[in-house]
Amino acid sequence: MKNEGAIKxxxxxxxxxxxxxxxxxxxxxxxxxxxxxxxxxxxxxxxIHICLKDLTICDVRFEGVDKAKGCPIFSPIKDKTxxxxxxxxxxxxxxxxxxxxxxxxxxxxxxxxxxxxxEVVRSDDPFLDEPDVVEExxxxxxxxxxxxxxxxxxxxxxxx
Amino acid sequence: xxxLLQQLEPDPRITKSRGVPLMVEFPVNTATAPYLVSTSHGxxxxxxxxxxxxxxxxxxxxxxxxxxxxxxxxxxxGMGQEAKWGNVSEGTHKGVNQAIEYVRSYDLPxxxxxxxxxxxxxxxxxxDEFGGCPIHRVDWMLGDMVVAVPADRSYVGFxxxxxxxxxxxxxxxxxxxxxxxxx
Numbered sequence: 001m002k003n004e005g006a007i008k009x010x011x012x013x014x015x016x017x018x019x020x021x022x023x024x025x026x027x028x029x030x031x032x033x034x035x036x037x038x039x040x041x042x043x044x045x046x047x048i049h050i051c052l053k054d055l056t057i058c059d060v061r062f063e064g065v066d067k068a069k070g071c072p073i074f075s076p077i078k079d080k081t082x083x084x085x086x087x088x089x090x091x092x093x094x095x096x097x098x099x100x101x102x103x104x105x106x107x108x109x110x111x112x113x114x115x116x117x118x119e120v121v122r123s124d125d126p127f128l129d130e131p132d133v134v135e136e137x138x139x140x141x142x143x144x145x146x147x148x149x150x151x152x153x154x155x156x157x158x159x160x
Numbered sequence: 161x162x163x164l165l166q167q168l169e170p171d172p173r174i175t176k177s178r179g180v181p182l183m184v185e186f187p188v189n190t191a192t193a194p195y196l197v198s199t200s201h202g203x204x205x206x207x208x209x210x211x212x213x214x215x216x217x218x219x220x221x222x223x224x225x226x227x228x229x230x231x232x233x234x235x236x237x238g239m240g241q242e243a244k245w246g247n248v249s250e251g252t253h254k255g256v257n258q259a260i261e262y263v264r265s266y267d268l269p270x271x272x273x274x275x276x277x278x279x280x281x282x283x284x285x286x287x288d289e290f291g292g293c294p295i296h297r298v299d300w301m302l303g304d305m306v307v308a309v310p311a312d313r314s315y316v317g318f319x320x321x322x323x324x325x326x327x328x329x330x331x332x333x334x335x336x337x338x339x340x341x342x343x
Binding site: 028071095097098101102104105107108109111 | 191
């Protein structure tokens with residue numbers, strides 16, 4: 001069983017990894033990361049990215065990657081500090097489901113820490129596999145409890 | 161095991177009195193979002209459970225498991241690439257190792273590989289085992305990919321049949337339970 005400290009340490013590792021990945025992707029010299037790059041749509045619906053500074057095409061489909069790499073006026077949409085603040089704000093304010101969607105490995109760790117004081121569900125409990133049907137007046141709907149093994153497994157996994 | 165998902169018998173109490181339900185609610189944990197559920201005609205991504213912590217899945221026509229598993233895989237691959245979960249790697253030996261590592265990063269003890277039959281497999285042709293994981297050859301899989309899954313499929317999701325042609329499915333760990341190496 002992993003103790004709270006180990007889980008917190010793992011969460012910190014995961015969080016740092018995601019932040020580094022975000023910084024790496026967002027600060028990379030690419031057309032879509034530049035503040036001067038804008039998407040324009042022509043009358044026939046075709047879209048293209050142009051540089052508003054020198055009014056030339058700067059699009060990944062038209063050698064934009066090389067152009068951005070060597071561009072002297074490239075300027076990222078957000079700097080490192082702003083990206084870090086955004087990331088921190090997201091993790092602190094987003095719903096657990098949103099975090100789980102964007103960072104699948106982070107949300108379960110946060111969930112385990114939230115439930116640290118609660119009793120651990122025993123996976124060998126025979127009643128856990130017993131589905132629970134709640135009869136409702138509406139004929140189209142029943143509530144069916146998923147066998148809890150996968151939850152308890154997830155829980156056990158963090159605690160081993 | 162040759163299935164992508166756990167095959168779960170529906171509770172007889174569900175069908176006993178009222179026949180096959182149109183829709184079933186399943187309690188879930190928010191931390192495991194998103195969920196991929198069956199609808200009456202296809203599959204639907206549910207990014208957040210309802211307020212009472214349940215997701216709704218519908219019973220739909222599923223005659224054979226194979227095409228349905230392929231449909232599930234296509235959805236997970238598409239969303240994984242879009243959301244950059246890191247669960248989809250290139251269809252090489254290195255990519256298969258990455259797919260295994262992706263699932264293993266959740267400390268799951270036993271991991272298996274699912275792949276097309278040897279004659280069709282373009283990623284790991286002729287092998288019975290790779291990276292310490294047994295390879296299960298299935299006829300429903302296309303030859304351009306290999307999927308790493310936990311041996312205990314209940315970790316990924318389930319398929320529950322009502323008779324021979326109708327079923328309901330909830331994939332409650334689509335973002336964590338599968339690693340795919342695809343050409």
